[in-house]
Amino acid sequence: MTKHLQIDLRELSKELLTMGAMVEEATNRAINALVRRDKNLAREVIAVDDAINDHENRIEDHALKMLALHQPVAADLRYIITVLKVNNDLERIGDHAVAIAERAVVLAGLEPVPRPEDFDLLVQTVQRMMKESLTALIEHDAALARSVCEMDDEVDRVHRLMYSAMQTVMRNDVALIESAVNTISATRHLERIGDLATNIAEDVVFMVEGEILRHNY
Amino acid sequence: MNRLLRSRFLWELYAGYAFIIVATAIVVGLMLVHDAERGVTDDIRDALQRDAILVRDIAAPFVDAPPDSAFELRIRALGARTGVRYTVIAADGRVLADSNEDPAAMDNHRDRPEIMAAANNGMGTSTRFSRTVAANSMYLAIPVMKQGVLAGFVRTSETLEAISARRAAVRRSVGLAMLLPVLAALVLGLLVARSFTQPLINMTDAARAVAGGQEAPRLHVQRPDEIGELADALNAMTEQLHNQLDTMAADRNKTLAILAGMVEGVVAVDRDERVVHANAAAQAILGIDARTALGRRIWEVMRVVEVSDSLGEAMRQNRVRVSEVRIPTPLKDQVIQLTATPLRNGADQIDGAVVVLHDVSELRQLESVRRDFVANISHELKTPLTAIRGLVETILDDRQMDRDTHDRFIEKIRDQSTRLGNLVSDLLTLSRLESGPGGLRFEAMDLRETVAESVRTQTHVAETKRVDLHLGVPERAVTIEGDSEAMRELVDNLVSNAIKYTPAGGRVDVKLVAENGSAVLEVADTGIGIPPEEQSRVFERFYRVDKARSRQLGGTGLGLSIVKHVALAHGGSVSLKSASGRGSTFRVQLGLKPGETPRREGLAVSQ
Numbered sequence: 001m002t003k004h005l006q007i008d009l010r011e012l013s014k015e016l017l018t019m020g021a022m023v024e025e026a027t028n029r030a031i032n033a034l035v036r037r038d039k040n041l042a043r044e045v046i047a048v049d050d051a052i053n054d055h056e057n058r059i060e061d062h063a064l065k066m067l068a069l070h071q072p073v074a075a076d077l078r079y080i081i082t083v084l085k086v087n088n089d090l091e092r093i094g095d096h097a098v099a100i101a102e103r104a105v106v107l108a109g110l111e112p113v114p115r116p117e118d119f120d121l122l123v124q125t126v127q128r129m130m131k132e133s134l135t136a137l138i139e140h141d142a143a144l145a146r147s148v149c150e151m152d153d154e155v156d157r158v159h160r161l162m163y164s165a166m167q168t169v170m171r172n173d174v175a176l177i178e179s180a181v182n183t184i185s186a187t188r189h190l191e192r193i194g195d196l197a198t199n200i201a202e203d204v205v206f207m208v209e210g211e212i213l214r215h216n217y
Numbered sequence: 218m219n220r221l222l223r224s225r226f227l228w229e230l231y232a233g234y235a236f237i238i239v240a241t242a243i244v245v246g247l248m249l250v251h252d253a254e255r256g257v258t259d260d261i262r263d264a265l266q267r268d269a270i271l272v273r274d275i276a277a278p279f280v281d282a283p284p285d286s287a288f289e290l291r292i293r294a295l296g297a298r299t300g301v302r303y304t305v306i307a308a309d310g311r312v313l314a315d316s317n318e319d320p321a322a323m324d325n326h327r328d329r330p331e332i333m334a335a336a337n338n339g340m341g342t343s344t345r346f347s348r349t350v351a352a353n354s355m356y357l358a359i360p361v362m363k364q365g366v367l368a369g370f371v372r373t374s375e376t377l378e379a380i381s382a383r384r385a386a387v388r389r390s391v392g393l394a395m396l397l398p399v400l401a402a403l404v405l406g407l408l409v410a411r412s413f414t415q416p417l418i419n420m421t422d423a424a425r426a427v428a429g430g431q432e433a434p435r436l437h438v439q440r441p442d443e444i445g446e447l448a449d450a451l452n453a454m455t456e457q458l459h460n461q462l463d464t465m466a467a468d469r470n471k472t473l474a475i476l477a478g479m480v481e482g483v484v485a486v487d488r489d490e491r492v493v494h495a496n497a498a499a500q501a502i503l504g505i506d507a508r509t510a511l512g513r514r515i516w517e518v519m520r521v522v523e524v525s526d527s528l529g530e531a532m533r534q535n536r537v538r539v540s541e542v543r544i545p546t547p548l549k550d551q552v553i554q555l556t557a558t559p560l561r562n563g564a565d566q567i568d569g570a571v572v573v574l575h576d577v578s579e580l581r582q583l584e585s586v587r588r589d590f591v592a593n594i595s596h597e598l599k600t601p602l603t604a605i606r607g608l609v610e611t612i613l614d615d616r617q618m619d620r621d622t623h624d625r626f627i628e629k630i631r632d633q634s635t636r637l638g639n640l641v642s643d644l645l646t647l648s649r650l651e652s653g654p655g656g657l658r659f660e661a662m663d664l665r666e667t668v669a670e671s672v673r674t675q676t677h678v679a680e681t682k683r684v685d686l687h688l689g690v691p692e693r694a695v696t697i698e699g700d701s702e703a704m705r706e707l708v709d710n711l712v713s714n715a716i717k718y719t720p721a722g723g724r725v726d727v728k729l730v731a732e733n734g735s736a737v738l739e740v741a742d743t744g745i746g747i748p749p750e751e752q753s754r755v756f757e758r759f760y761r762v763d764k765a766r767s768r769q770l771g772g773t774g775l776g777l778s779i780v781k782h783v784a785l786a787h788g789g790s791v792s793l794k795s796a797s798g799r800g801s802t803f804r805v806q807l808g809l810k811p812g813e814t815p816r817r818e819g820l821a822v823s824q
Binding site (some may be wrong): 013014017018020021022024025028029030035036037041112114131134138 | 427514516517519520521522545550637748797819
């Protein structure tokens, strides 16, 4: 019985990490498509979303079956619940990646807007949060998870800066309004990805320590 | 030595031997002592008997006479002289004389065991405690006969102290005589046992050391017997084992070195998808650290789904699986070809899998450049041709065309054919450069002249555009080994590009310097600049940052490509520093002609 549970748990971990890898890849591709104004890359991201959604359903199915079949307790129960929550967050990150890719397709056909240097910082921070929240999940590393939660403040700050930067662009050049609006939209999705990565990190802290961190950061 | 004393083998070997020696010694000793003691007792009895017979002759006349003090005195004197006690007893047991005691004070001796035995058997002995002398004594009595009738007894006795002393002397000499050989035998036995045990202990130590993977010393056991043979065999085995281990270590190091030196990444996993090896290239491509990744599941340590999928499938389907994955990076996608192969163990079961990561980004990039080139060149050739054909057809169709329009059309045809001509000559230049240095004529040339000439011819264009064109050259000649025509092409392209992309009122600086053994040409403008993500591509053929603007400005899209190829053909390099909206600086670095370098550096080179 316990051995079956262990095998199932490992299988579930693998599925979740695969999901995490797919979503991280989609996010990175979407961001690169945006930065490099690469329509083809953006379209690839949009195409892979169905696979991500299918994967989410499969993981949820598997996790629910495990709950019903094994009726796990304590750490195992917390782990499966965390998987369910992280799974959901990952799927939503995937949606945001698709949204960014859609903006990238639009932006590739428009006049480029000068990007403030802070944009690169935003991109890097969000990519790092994605990567480290998943690492924290794999390693059961609550300390790393907490550091991810702290990075979210930086993302929020840069996000606000981007707003004012784009406003300046629009005021200066009316021809760039469409580009600037799309850029803001993409930035907004990036910021949401940062929030969801924070959620994942909080779920990791819950899983490792059993303490509910939500809304403390 | 401690180990030796605790050795069970030593004691098993030695204990039986020691027991037999000691037991034999004890038994033999006891028998000898026993015999000797009996001899001592017999001797004493014989002496007592002889004395008794002598005293009987002396005493015979007195035994049936009344007590005689002279006789008494004589017995007493006799006893004092010999140290033996004599007692003369009448037939009825009265003591007539005693060498040690007053006979009147003595009991009747009729009931003494030796007397009774003498009366019955002719002689009696007894060993018992004597109150008279207060010591254990041996008594011997014989009867005194007169005409066949018992007349009395003569008794001799000696205290046992004398006997004990002699017995002790006998025991001591027997004991000593036994002890020395026993000790010698025991020591000898121990030495022999040790000579068996010590080599065994050494061999055990050596075998343990080898089993534990340590360096085992050679065993020195010089024995002609089985133990010596065993030691030789053990030595041979150790040596063999060491050689094999060395060979294996060398093989392993060689394999690791080969893996580490590979450009391709190699990741091996076991049956449970745990990482067993990841070489340096794989670590770089997948962004993993072998120190933390080893022993962990592959899907835990890296996030490229395709890698773990291909490993898993290679194992499940037992076949080689080739696929390609794109890992996006900020500048360009890394295209990795994955070849996953299942690993089989000796029993032909699947024991893991290995995946080879081959970075084919450059290959794919070249393919796409080639594809683009064909598409681009067709497009570039077709555009002016279409224009020319349209113009010519219009002229042919419209016979009544007025003179002005006709001339304007002809002029346009000339422009378009000039553009075609430029394109073709640029392509020829490129192809000449790409076919290698054979197409170039290298000769010593002063780069200052080329640069100055180029700037002079373009001053007019710059003035028309109201762009400030500045030239800075050093006073000394900057001599390089190069093809002057190609160099001219390089400088022309850079300068005309700079003027082309700099708006009116801007400034272009052309600067030539000689430093550290190389000639450096810098063309800096204050133009529109090149965004960072485009910078790596501007040297590609037909690549234009802004297609519409470039064509409008009359570029062929080959200029920078020619610059790069000329620089490379001269063993130089081109670099670009630019920011959007802040202008660009192109920097070309070429090697100076060795003989023409400043003296100090010339020395450095000759060293």
